[in-house]
Amino acid sequence: MNAIFLALFGLTVMFLGFFFYSRFIADKIYQLDPDFETPAHTMQDGVDYVPTNKFVLWGHHFTSVAGAAPIVGPAIAVIWGWLPALLWVAFGTVFFAGVHDMGAVWASVRNKAKSMGALSGDVVGKRARSLFMIVIFLVLLMVNAVFGVVIANLLINNPGSVVPVWGAIVVAMVIGQAIYRFKWNLPLVSLVGVVVLYMLIWTGPQVPIALPETTFGLSASATWILLLFAYAAVASLLPVWVLLQPRDYINGLQLFVGLGLLYIAVFVAGPTVVAPMINPDVPAGTPSLFPLLFVTIACGAISGFHGIVASGTTSKQLNREPDARLVGYGGALGEGTLALAAIIAASAGFATYGEWKEVYSSFGGGGLKAFVDGGGAILHAGTGISPEVSATMLTVMAALFAGTTMDTGLRLQRYIFQEWGEIYNLGWMKKAAPATFLSVGSCLALAFGAGGASGSGGLLIWPLFGTTNQLMAGLTLLVIAVMLVRRKTNAIFVIAPMAFILVIGLLALAIQIYTFFSQSKWFLCGLAIVVLVAGVLVTLECAAVLRKEKQAAAATG
Amino acid sequence: MSKLGNIKDWVLRANTALNTYYNAPYRAAIARARRDEDDLFMLLVFSEMMGIPNPASWYTLELQPLLLERFHDWHVRMGMEKSPFDHISCC
Numbered sequence: 001m002n003a004i005f006l007a008l009f010g011l012t013v014m015f016l017g018f019f020f021y022s023r024f025i026a027d028k029i030y031q032l033d034p035d036f037e038t039p040a041h042t043m044q045d046g047v048d049y050v051p052t053n054k055f056v057l058w059g060h061h062f063t064s065v066a067g068a069a070p071i072v073g074p075a076i077a078v079i080w081g082w083l084p085a086l087l088w089v090a091f092g093t094v095f096f097a098g099v100h101d102m103g104a105v106w107a108s109v110r111n112k113a114k115s116m117g118a119l120s121g122d123v124v125g126k127r128a129r130s131l132f133m134i135v136i137f138l139v140l141l142m143v144n145a146v147f148g149v150v151i152a153n154l155l156i157n158n159p160g161s162v163v164p165v166w167g168a169i170v171v172a173m174v175i176g177q178a179i180y181r182f183k184w185n186l187p188l189v190s191l192v193g194v195v196v197l198y199m200l201i202w203t204g205p206q207v208p209i210a211l212p213e214t215t216f217g218l219s220a221s222a223t224w225i226l227l228l229f230a231y232a233a234v235a236s237l238l239p240v241w242v243l244l245q246p247r248d249y250i251n252g253l254q255l256f257v258g259l260g261l262l263y264i265a266v267f268v269a270g271p272t273v274v275a276p277m278i279n280p281d282v283p284a285g286t287p288s289l290f291p292l293l294f295v296t297i298a299c300g301a302i303s304g305f306h307g308i309v310a311s312g313t314t315s316k317q318l319n320r321e322p323d324a325r326l327v328g329y330g331g332a333l334g335e336g337t338l339a340l341a342a343i344i345a346a347s348a349g350f351a352t353y354g355e356w357k358e359v360y361s362s363f364g365g366g367g368l369k370a371f372v373d374g375g376g377a378i379l380h381a382g383t384g385i386s387p388e389v390s391a392t393m394l395t396v397m398a399a400l401f402a403g404t405t406m407d408t409g410l411r412l413q414r415y416i417f418q419e420w421g422e423i424y425n426l427g428w429m430k431k432a433a434p435a436t437f438l439s440v441g442s443c444l445a446l447a448f449g450a451g452g453a454s455g456s457g458g459l460l461i462w463p464l465f466g467t468t469n470q471l472m473a474g475l476t477l478l479v480i481a482v483m484l485v486r487r488k489t490n491a492i493f494v495i496a497p498m499a500f501i502l503v504i505g506l507l508a509l510a511i512q513i514y515t516f517f518s519q520s521k522w523f524l525c526g527l528a529i530v531v532l533v534a535g536v537l538v539t540l541e542c543a544a545v546l547r548k549e550k551q552a553a554a555a556t557g
Numbered sequence: 558m559s560k561l562g563n564i565k566d567w568v569l570r571a572n573t574a575l576n577t578y579y580n581a582p583y584r585a586a587i588a589r590a591r592r593d594e595d596d597l598f599m600l601l602v603f604s605e606m607m608g609i610p611n612p613a614s615w616y617t618l619e620l621q622p623l624l625l626e627r628f629h630d631w632h633v634r635m636g637m638e639k640s641p642f643d644h645i646s647c648c
Contacts, residue, residue, distance in 0.1 A: 313585065
């Protein structure tokens, strides 16, 4: 089986979905109205509410949501074989993520561009809003912890990437000064910046940096995690033009370069898929495909995090309501193509089935390492770039991705603590520095509590992160469903996905609690129980609210 | 249009597109920071009315009519329906 067929299948399904299914949902279900005056116009203030060109908005939305999750999830999920992962990514993007992302933008735009949290309070009720706040806090906690561990693992597995990854930050800061302070020409500065970055990637393998076994009693993994959180804390407090803006810019540039090169390499080299279609021989201790597949791959199939971004900034800049189709559904498609590339890299990038089996010798074994090594091999075969440089390029791409998500997540978490300081009248918590300290502290606690410091069990928390992420998506879908029912529109296309992910999520949580319990991982077990309680409450709320709305609609019908 | 003109036109548009791509993600954050600074300046101009002695009040007096609209936007943004000061009747 040639990887080109996987690519063609995935891309075809997703684009057919865009051309037919998204048009159906946009026209018949959400009924996007070109004459509706969006908040970008009615509340225009030149700052947050500014009508923006739909292609620019799509790019912005896509790069905001794209992180390391659509790479890590699929790369882990290939342990069950490439077919289940491929089907879930392709059809999940079309029927779940696209509907959810487009719906989140639409729901927010129809309600003065409020954020999903505020919206759940307005549309559904106070209980939904409280649940939403709890779930979003848990998601942010996990996202930051997991990505800290992910990047630390990347740096340890590929010491040649240490120089380019940290060097990219220096390059970004220099670009920031050049553009904002010295006002140099952007294309020129970009060119120099990209060249310097790729030179660092080229020479990185020749100057590998590996931390010593223990530093002040901490393992190499623990030291990297601490350094990364220290960096993220500083990055979230600096003015955006100094580091975040240029760093996101380079990130975007090399996302397009890296993704483009990877797909070109796949079509040129036509690598053979060595991974099994459905793995007949899963390693001992691997949970069963159902339901864990559906929470291992969240981003790339359905992710609640996108709803936060969609209702946070995207909805405030939507020029016309029909643009939600390109921006929302199209953004989900972008994630899907990233996930597809990860599946191909992790299943076709190895020389033999034996080699693949060795990497996927335990659950969580593949992950980013498989993406980097496998993708590196494909890049080498298709473009001739040496395997070390290819692997370094993909490592830098993944690390920068995860880094961006990490400090966005940290910044959002700081806002939550500051909001709590406001609500509960704790003056000290309202300030940026203590709130940042609390955010970093709680995420570090989770990272170390989940075994990230030992370097071995860090990704145990991944399915838990996927589940919580999808709980949030479930709540968003509830808001959308309620709005549809109130307008007497057929909401089945939203309610069915919502029911599916809630049921799967609860099942997956039950299994994970049992697994953590039997492995005596009390911290994780406790956390999973908290998420389960939240999940049960979310499900009950969804059922109760929908039943009430249906009755109300029938009464006035 | 001449070939050179076409190329120049394309380069100019590419330049604009790249600049948009650089600025778009953080345009709102930077605009917000700028608005906060402008708000601070506006409040300094009206500081005499709030009872805060202003050594430059003679000069800030001149600016008051220019900043009246800004003051109205500010108090609406802060959640106050009417102007909080008696001497400033913007609405």
